[in-house]
Amino acid sequence: xxxxxxxxxxxxxxxxxxxxxxxxxxxxxxxxxxxxxxxxxxxxxxxxxxxxxxxxxxxxxxxxxxxxxxxxxxxxxxxxxxxxxxxxxxxxxxxxxxxxxxxxxxxxxxxxxxxxxxxxxxxxxxxxxxxxxxxxxxxxxxxxxxxxxxxxxxxxxxxxxxxxxxxxxxxxxxxxxxxxxxxxxxxxxxxxxxxxxxxxxxxxxxxxxxxxxxxxxxxxxxxxxxxxxxxxxxxxxxxxxxxxxxxxxxxxxxxxxxxxxxxxxxxxxxxxxxxxxxxxxxxxxxxxxxxxxxxxxxxxxxxxxxxxxxxxxxxxxxxxxxxxxxxxxxxxxxxxxxxxxxxxxxxxxxxxxxxxxxxxxxxxxxxxxxxxxxxxxxxxxxxxxxxxxxxxxxxxxxxxxxxxxxxxxxxxxxxxxxxxxxxxxxxxxxxxxx
Amino acid sequence: xxxxxxxxxxxxxxxxxxxxxxxxxxxxxxxxxxxxxxxxxxxxxxxxxxxxxxxxxxxxxxxxxxxxxxxxxxxxxxxxxxxxxxxxxxxxxxxxxxxxxxxxxxxxxxxxxxxxxxxxxxxxxxxxxxxxxxxxxxxxxxxxxxxxxxxxxxxxxxxxxxxxxxxxxxxxxxxxxxxxxxxxxxxxxxxxxxxxxxxxxxxxxxxxxxxxxxxxxxxxxxxxxxxxxxxxxxxxxxxxxxxxxxxxxxxxxxxxxxxxxxxxxxxxxxxxxxxxxxxxxxxxxxxxxxxxxxxxxxxxxxxxxxxx
Numbered sequence: 001x002x003x004x005x006x007x008x009x010x011x012x013x014x015x016x017x018x019x020x021x022x023x024x025x026x027x028x029x030x031x032x033x034x035x036x037x038x039x040x041x042x043x044x045x046x047x048x049x050x051x052x053x054x055x056x057x058x059x060x061x062x063x064x065x066x067x068x069x070x071x072x073x074x075x076x077x078x079x080x081x082x083x084x085x086x087x088x089x090x091x092x093x094x095x096x097x098x099x100x101x102x103x104x105x106x107x108x109x110x111x112x113x114x115x116x117x118x119x120x121x122x123x124x125x126x127x128x129x130x131x132x133x134x135x136x137x138x139x140x141x142x143x144x145x146x147x148x149x150x151x152x153x154x155x156x157x158x159x160x161x162x163x164x165x166x167x168x169x170x171x172x173x174x175x176x177x178x179x180x181x182x183x184x185x186x187x188x189x190x191x192x193x194x195x196x197x198x199x200x201x202x203x204x205x206x207x208x209x210x211x212x213x214x215x216x217x218x219x220x221x222x223x224x225x226x227x228x229x230x231x232x233x234x235x236x237x238x239x240x241x242x243x244x245x246x247x248x249x250x251x252x253x254x255x256x257x258x259x260x261x262x263x264x265x266x267x268x269x270x271x272x273x274x275x276x277x278x279x280x281x282x283x284x285x286x287x288x289x290x291x292x293x294x295x296x297x298x299x300x301x302x303x304x305x306x307x308x309x310x311x312x313x314x315x316x317x318x319x320x321x322x323x324x325x326x327x328x329x330x331x332x333x334x335x336x337x338x339x340x341x342x343x344x345x346x347x348x349x350x351x352x353x354x355x356x357x358x359x360x361x362x363x364x365x366x367x368x369x370x371x372x373x374x375x376x377x378x379x380x381x382x383x384x385x386x387x388x389x390x391x392x393x394x395x396x397x398x399x400x401x402x403x404x405x406x407x408x409x410x411x412x413x414x415x416x417x418x419x420x421x422x423x424x425x426x427x428x429x430x431x432x433x434x
Numbered sequence: 435x436x437x438x439x440x441x442x443x444x445x446x447x448x449x450x451x452x453x454x455x456x457x458x459x460x461x462x463x464x465x466x467x468x469x470x471x472x473x474x475x476x477x478x479x480x481x482x483x484x485x486x487x488x489x490x491x492x493x494x495x496x497x498x499x500x501x502x503x504x505x506x507x508x509x510x511x512x513x514x515x516x517x518x519x520x521x522x523x524x525x526x527x528x529x530x531x532x533x534x535x536x537x538x539x540x541x542x543x544x545x546x547x548x549x550x551x552x553x554x555x556x557x558x559x560x561x562x563x564x565x566x567x568x569x570x571x572x573x574x575x576x577x578x579x580x581x582x583x584x585x586x587x588x589x590x591x592x593x594x595x596x597x598x599x600x601x602x603x604x605x606x607x608x609x610x611x612x613x614x615x616x617x618x619x620x621x622x623x624x625x626x627x628x629x630x631x632x633x634x635x636x637x638x639x640x641x642x643x644x645x646x647x648x649x650x651x652x653x654x655x656x657x658x659x660x661x662x663x664x665x666x667x668x669x670x671x672x673x674x675x676x677x678x679x680x681x682x683x684x685x686x687x688x689x690x691x692x693x694x695x696x697x698x699x700x701x702x703x704x705x706x707x708x709x710x711x712x713x714x715x716x717x718x719x720x721x722x723x724x725x726x727x728x729x730x731x732x733x734x735x736x737x738x739x740x741x742x
């Protein structure tokens with residue numbers, strides 16, 4: 001698709017030839033993740049997390065479909081059906097823990113993938129749509145994860161649903177009717193649980209469809225790379241298979257080992273104990289907190305404490321939505337022609353500051369409310385918006401980037417011309433090149 | 435244009451946050467938050483080590499049986515265990531006949547229907563029944579307990595911060611209210627009918643001390659002496675099992691899965707090194723440098739009689 005030297009598919013057996021002539025599915029796979037997709041040869045390990053996100057999406061869909069065979073979406077029976085899975089279904093505890101921890105790991109790899117994109121300028125031309133489709137996937141993931149967390153119908157499920165749907169009531173006039181319409185009632189109950197289950201089952205397949213668009217859009221310009229320099233010729237690339245399948249293979253297995261450590265030995269470490277208490281609409285938990293992957297946004301929501309023109313709650317809700325929506329405009333906010341942060345000395349410093357800022361927001365979002373945490377959250381929230389909306393456009397304008405390498409190959413070989421010589425041409429050709 | 439709008443929005447949010455920050459700070463300075471009795475007197479759970487701790491942990495079945503005995507003779511009077519069935523007691527090392535006998539002799543009968551009249555009735559429990567609840571419903575439970583609701587214990591070891599250490603600390607943590615607390619926070623004095631316990635979130639607990647004296651439960655010979663501390667440990671261990679009966683399966687298969695994946699990672703890494711050995715340093719030749727094309731041109735030259 002992307003480069004003229006991409007190898008076309010050649011069927012190796014009569015059966016595959018027969019299939020390829022009628023339905024070129026093998027050709028599609030070969031061109032997408034096989035030997036027919038040339039990838040820059042200099043990718044580092046931060047480029048492994050996209051494939052890993054696909055692995056975790058698959059784990060979630062497979063475990064989720066089996067869990068749905070035993071789960072019972074009823075306000076009276078949901079909590080006990082989850083415990084039935086944990087206690088009486090064969091390997092039910094494994095499925096359920098794999099699904100709940102799998103959600104966390106899906107977010108871990110997705111966050112690493114997003115920050116990789118932020119650092120290496122993956123949102124810049126010609127990959128704006130790849131970036132935006134990725135953000136659509138992320139938004140769908142957030143909706144899916146939120147609704148999934150409601151399904152066990154524990155205390156945090158119930159009160160989380162209550163708090164998050166109440167965001168909509170912050171909007172004047174239309175807010176409260178929208179909230180009631182979304183919940184199917186005045187408070188979360190059977191109607192809400194059933195529709196959350198239905199949508200929680202639907203959205204992962206929508207995610208899978210957008211993932212296909214994401215990869216399709218990626219394969220038009222081809223993968224980016226740590227230098228941010230465009231691929232110039234065949235020397236700069238390697239076929240995806242076997243090179244990147246091998247690299248993703250061992251790294252993926254190692255990452256799954258980390259996942260297994262969590263799943264088998266600390267399966268509840270990322271959860272909240274209150275969700276082992278059945279939902280009770282008469283008892284509000286002392287501290288309602290969402291799952292860890294929403295903490296930065298929860299901190300942004302809670303940072304607006306003063307009614308200034310608009311109600312504080314509305315400011316919080318607007319800021320929370322804005323904090324994600326602004327990422328869609330990133331390609332037009334950061335107009336620097338240099339993609340990779342490695343060649344942008346000023347940008348790089350602010351990137352690390354942003355990462356620290358989001359970690360602070362995450363801490364504040366999960367911590368108890370006290371004056372110090374609130375003040376910390378307000379400063380961190382202000383920086384978040386200033387970073388994307390004010391600082392990045394200014395850096396793009398005034399920064400002097402470092403000189404870029406002439407090509408990917410040159411950067412890989414650090415000027416070792418002799419080694420850059422193609423295989424089989426020996427020292428002589430290398431010597432002339434030098 | 436995008437950047438101009440972005441500037442305005444960014445500065446707008448930052449401005450509102452600055453106002454919020456100033457308002458918050460000035461309010462904190464004007465009226466600093468006062469310390470509460472809970473903040474000052476609530477304690478973290480005591481340290482508790484159980485055989486089931488750690489990645490290789492297994493249940494101590496003797497201890498689970500003792501803990502079950504404590505549950506049966508003390509806790510079961512008020513607390514249900516509705517997610518656990520009598521048949522699950524096989525896991526604690528009880529024989530088929532023993533489980534049947536435990537179910538059959540359980541103090542509370544299972545609600546049922548009189549087969550002749552259709553009237554509500556009760557019958558003796560059988561192994562497939564979950565532990566029957568001590569109260570017919572929440573209203574009955576509150577009526578019998580000074581309006582407090584004794585929680586079901588099936589998941590208590592996972593539903594409280596600190597887990598087993600929390601239940602152990604709570605059971606052994608009852609004490610007189612410190613004089614300093616009453617002096618500093620007169621409003622926090624333990625009301626009549628409640629009991630002071632610094633391991634409980636709001637310090638005053640409706641449950642009277644359930645384990646009061648050594649020997650309250652008589653352990654079979656060969657077991658440690660049933661002190662309050664020992665009974666609290668045993669019942670906490672039992673509640674860990676009740677909340678997570680598959681813990682041993684989980685630990686066992688976890689070790690196997692992690693070893694399998696590490697071996698897979700190692701093999702995958704070696705394959706990766708092998709595949710990349712050439713590509714790491716060298717580049718696949720193309721065009722005139724491709725050995726195939728060079729051979730072709732040599733042949734063509736030879737054919738045409740050109741030397742070199």
